[in-house]
Amino acid sequence: MSADRLSLNQATIKYADLPTALRTTREAGIASVGLWREPVNEVGLRTAAAMVADAGLRVSSLCRGGFFTAGDDSARSAALDENRRAIEETAALVAAGAPGSAPVLVLVAGGLPAGDRDLLATRGRVRDAIGALVDDAAAAGVVLAIEPLHPMYAADRGVVSTLGQALDIAEQFPANTVGVVVDTFHVWWDPQLIEQIGRAGRGGRIASYQVCDWITPLPADALLARGMMGDGHIDFPAITRTVAATGYDGDIEVEIFNQEIWDADPGSVAERTVKAFQAHVAPWCQAVASHA
Amino acid sequence: MSADRLSLNQATIKYADLPTALRTTREAGIASVGLWREPVNEVGLRTAAAMVADAGLRVSSLCRGGFFTAGDDSARSAALDENRRAIEETAALVAAGAPGSAPVLVLVAGGLPAGDRDLLATRGRVRDAIGALVDDAAAAGVVLAIEPLHPMYAADRGVVSTLGQALDIAEQFPANTVGVVVDTFHVWWDPQLIEQIGRAGRGGRIASYQVCDWITPLPADALLARGMMGDGHIDFPAITRTVAATGYDGDIEVEIFNQEIWDADPGSVAERTVKAFQAHVAPWCQAVASHA
Numbered sequence: 001m002s003a004d005r006l007s008l009n010q011a012t013i014k015y016a017d018l019p020t021a022l023r024t025t026r027e028a029g030i031a032s033v034g035l036w037r038e039p040v041n042e043v044g045l046r047t048a049a050a051m052v053a054d055a056g057l058r059v060s061s062l063c064r065g066g067f068f069t070a071g072d073d074s075a076r077s078a079a080l081d082e083n084r085r086a087i088e089e090t091a092a093l094v095a096a097g098a099p100g101s102a103p104v105l106v107l108v109a110g111g112l113p114a115g116d117r118d119l120l121a122t123r124g125r126v127r128d129a130i131g132a133l134v135d136d137a138a139a140a141g142v143v144l145a146i147e148p149l150h151p152m153y154a155a156d157r158g159v160v161s162t163l164g165q166a167l168d169i170a171e172q173f174p175a176n177t178v179g180v181v182v183d184t185f186h187v188w189w190d191p192q193l194i195e196q197i198g199r200a201g202r203g204g205r206i207a208s209y210q211v212c213d214w215i216t217p218l219p220a221d222a223l224l225a226r227g228m229m230g231d232g233h234i235d236f237p238a239i240t241r242t243v244a245a246t247g248y249d250g251d252i253e254v255e256i257f258n259q260e261i262w263d264a265d266p267g268s269v270a271e272r273t274v275k276a277f278q279a280h281v282a283p284w285c286q287a288v289a290s291h292a
Numbered sequence: 293m294s295a296d297r298l299s300l301n302q303a304t305i306k307y308a309d310l311p312t313a314l315r316t317t318r319e320a321g322i323a324s325v326g327l328w329r330e331p332v333n334e335v336g337l338r339t340a341a342a343m344v345a346d347a348g349l350r351v352s353s354l355c356r357g358g359f360f361t362a363g364d365d366s367a368r369s370a371a372l373d374e375n376r377r378a379i380e381e382t383a384a385l386v387a388a389g390a391p392g393s394a395p396v397l398v399l400v401a402g403g404l405p406a407g408d409r410d411l412l413a414t415r416g417r418v419r420d421a422i423g424a425l426v427d428d429a430a431a432a433g434v435v436l437a438i439e440p441l442h443p444m445y446a447a448d449r450g451v452v453s454t455l456g457q458a459l460d461i462a463e464q465f466p467a468n469t470v471g472v473v474v475d476t477f478h479v480w481w482d483p484q485l486i487e488q489i490g491r492a493g494r495g496g497r498i499a500s501y502q503v504c505d506w507i508t509p510l511p512a513d514a515l516l517a518r519g520m521m522g523d524g525h526i527d528f529p530a531i532t533r534t535v536a537a538t539g540y541d542g543d544i545e546v547e548i549f550n551q552e553i554w555d556a557d558p559g560s561v562a563e564r565t566v567k568a569f570q571a572h573v574a575p576w577c578q579a580v581a582s583h584a
Contacts, residue, residue, distance in 0.1 A: 117527040119481070152444040154481035155525040156508045165483040189411070189446035191457040216448045220512035233447040235409040 005285060006277045007060035009034035009210065009255035013266040018043050020266060022055040028270035032058035032100075034210075034253040035093055037086060045089055049096035059097030060251035061104040061145065061208050062090040068129035069110035069122045069159060080129060083107075084136050091140040102250055103142045104207045106181055108149060111156040122159045127169045130178060138177045145207035146170055147181035150189075152222060163187050163196040170205050179207030182243060183255070185214055185226050188234045194242055201246020209243050210253040211236060211281055219259070226256045228272060229280040240284040247287055252277070297577060298569045299352035301326035301502070301547035305558040310335050312558060314347040320562035324350035324392075326502075326545045327385055329378060337381055341388035351389035352543035353396040353437065353500050354382040360421035361402035361414045361451060372421060375399075376428050383432040394542055395434045396499045398473055400441060403448040414451050419461045422470060430469045437499035438462055439473035442481075444514055455479050455488040462497050471499030474535060475547070477506055477518050480526045486534055493538020501535050502545040503528060503573055511551070518548045520564060521572040532576040539579055544569070 008025045010016070010033065016024060018039045025033045033052075040048040040062075052059060065086040068079040083105075090105040109126045116122065130144060137144050146166040149158030160166050166180040180200055187193055200206045213232030218225045229236055240252075254273050261269055300317045302308070302325065308316060310331045317325045325344075332340040332354075344351060357378040360371040375397075382397040401418045408414065422436060429436050438458040441450030452458050458472040472492055479485055492498045505524030510517045521528055532544075546565050553561055 112525055117525055117530075119527065123483075150443065151481040152442065152510065152514075155506055161481050162483060168483075189443040189453050191415075191454055191460075214447055218444065218514045222444075222510045222514060233404055233409055235411065238409075 003030065003274050003277050003282055005032075005250070005252050006030050006274065006282070007032035007034050007058070007251040007253040008270060008273060009063070009253045010036045010039060011063065012254055012256045012261065012273065013269050014262045016266045018048055019051055022051055022057060024266045024270050025057060026055055027267065028274055030270060030274060031098070032060045032251045034061045034063065034255060035059060036063045037089060040089060040093065045092055049092050052093055053096040056098055058099070058251060059094050059101040060253055061102060061106050062086065062093055064106040064108050065144070066107035067110035069113060069125055071113050071116060071125070076125070076129070080132055083129070083133055087133065087136050087140050087142045090142045100251075102208070104145045104179075105137070105142050106145050106147050106208065108147055109158045109160040111154070111159060119154075119159060126160060127172065130169060130173065134173050134177050138174070143176065143207045144178045145181045146178065147183060148186055150186045162190055162192070163200060164192055167196065167200055167203070167205060171203060175204040179205045181208040181210060182206055183210040184234050184236065184239055185212050188214060188239065193239070197239075197242045197246060201243070201248060206243065206246060206248045208253060209248060209250065210255050211240075212254060212256045221259075224257050224259050226258050228256060228261065229254070229276040236280040237284045240281050244285050244287045249287070252281060252285060295322065295566050295569050295574055297324075297542070297544050298322050298566065298574075299324035299326050299350070299543040299545040300562060300565060301355070301545045302328045302331060303355065304546055304548045304553065304565065305561050306554045308558045310340055311343060314343055314349060316558045316562050317349060318347055319559065320566055322562060322566065323390070324352045324543045326353045326355065326547065327351060328355045329381060332381060332385065337384055341384050344385055345388040348390055350391070350543060351386050351393040352545055353394060353398050354378065354385055356398040356400050357436070358399035359402035361405060361417055363405050363408060363417070368417070368421070372424055375421070375425055379425070379428050379432050379434045382434045392543075394500070396437045396471075397429070397434050398437050398439050398500065400439055401450045401452040403446070403451060411446075411451060418452060419464065422461060422465065426465050426469055430466070435468065435499045436470045437473045438470065439475060440478055442478045454482055454484070455492060456484055459488065459492055459495070459497060463495060467496040471497045473500040473502060474498055475502040476526050476528065476531055477504050480506060480531065485531070489534045489538060493535070493540060498535065498538060498540045500545060501540060501542065502547050503532075504546060504548045513551075516549050516551050518550050520548060520553065521546070521568040528572040529576045532573050536577050536579045541579070544573060544577060
């Protein structure tokens with residue numbers, strides 16, 4: 001099975017700087033990369049775009065915007081400005097990427113403000129912030145991709161917890177400007193997963209499909225609870241088939257936050273990623289034609 | 293504000309044996325207790341029932357049955373037998389409790405069997421096991437209370453992750469025999485929470501309302517991530533009002549798994565529980581009459 005549609009998200013080899021990440025990706029035979037703002041801004045946007053162009057890789061997304069749950073106006077305004085910069089960065093990096101690059105900016109909602117327990121109001125601010133960014137995104141040709149985060153992050157990281165909830169927001173805006181991220185780690189447990197992936201697909205809302213595994217026991221730092229596909233409990237064939245059945249044919253990012261993987265040599269991680277992708281994802285990522 | 297409806301779940305003072313737990317509860321002026329099978333069985337059921345009767349406390353529930361996700365027949369059969377014993381224990385303890393005791397057996401579904409990634413089939417076995425127990429529960433006058441667990445436990449502890457999903461199972465059986473537990477810790481993040489509490493209430497399915505807080509950062513052991521009401525992010529007034537609005541007028545259990553609380557003196561924990569309940573729960577636990 002080929003790994004044609006595999007994209008290595010930079011977070012999987014977190015300690016590699018941008019040139020190392022691009023080289024590692026290419027040397028592993030991976031054709032696409034998911035970028036992060038911090039390593040991009042370390043070298044500067046213009047230099048980063050040139051590096052991406054030289055590498056000949058597709059860009060599958062930029063992580064990440066969002067974090068717009070603050071209650072006060074100045075923090076809210078600062079977050080919107082930051083997101084506008086992220087939109088511009090997405091457009092520039094994708095323009096530099098190989099054909100097939102996807103102008104996707106991944107958005108993480110942000111958690112409850114300190115001392116604030118009003119989830120409904122906080123979620124309302126997420127919707128409003130996306131509304132405030134839609135015109136900028138459309139002008140730049142960028143898709144704002146709302147990533148529902150696992151409910152264990154609802155308090156401190158992301159008040160958008162399910163795919164259904166992300167779609168409830170996204171569907172208030174045009175499908176070519178606001179979509180959702182389906183990340184197996186965050187959504188695998190959802191009893192409504194199959195139905196909500198179908199809904200996302202019918203609406204043309206799947207902006208990104210990301211894969212990594214849920215491992216147990218959870219490590220001490222719950223942010224680092226992700227594992228390589230096959231090392232945990234997630235049924236990748238079932239979820240991947242469901243995503244493929246919607247017609248999604250974009251890149252599939254492997255994004256793993258895991259201390260052991262971060263501590264390993266980036267080249268060996270990239271090779272391991274290719275093998276795990278070939279074993280657990282690639283065989284199921286083509287839509288099955290109904291009259292094949 | 294009174295704490296009339298407060299029940300101290302034994303797990304909150306985990307290191308206290310049954311006599312100590314009962315005495316601690318009574319001495320703190322708490323009128324109801326939520327029991328656990330292990331400390332009950334330490335002294336034996338008959339002795340435990342006598343102790344409960346002597347204490348003059350209401351029994352609000354017995355924790356816990358369930359864990360019936362095993363794929364093989366002998367493990368499945370053993371789990372059903374274990375649950376039948378738990379049903380009998382619930383009936384005996386509640387009969388010994390003061391008037392107002394609730395014949396509620398709390399059920400935790402169980403996780404994915406080792407190496408099994410088929411969530412749908414595993415969830416189907418939970419439904420089937422409850423079906424196999426319904427007649428025994430009805431004969432004993434016991435309510436099987438399905439407790440949805442937070443999605444972070446879906447892999448290794450409970451494949452029933454939302455109130456909606458628990459109700460989808462419960463509603464296949466009579467309401468006086470199968471209900472659900474609304475535990476703030478497990479469900480507070482759910483975008484469908486208000487609507488699903490309403491659904492549970494309309495169907496007479498709320499068998500137990502349990503409260504404790506969600507604290508951050510999550511401690512190293514995610515099982516011990518619960519906090520005293522007021523110490524975390526949960527909006528107790530909003531959730532408690534919603535539960536009260538359904539007409540639920542049973543006891544409200546405080547069940548906290550937290551190492552620091554477990555290490556404290558049980559008497560001081562019980563006092564702290566009363567105060568936190570009075571401050572964060574009691575003022576909102578009466579249904580507001582529409583023409584008050």
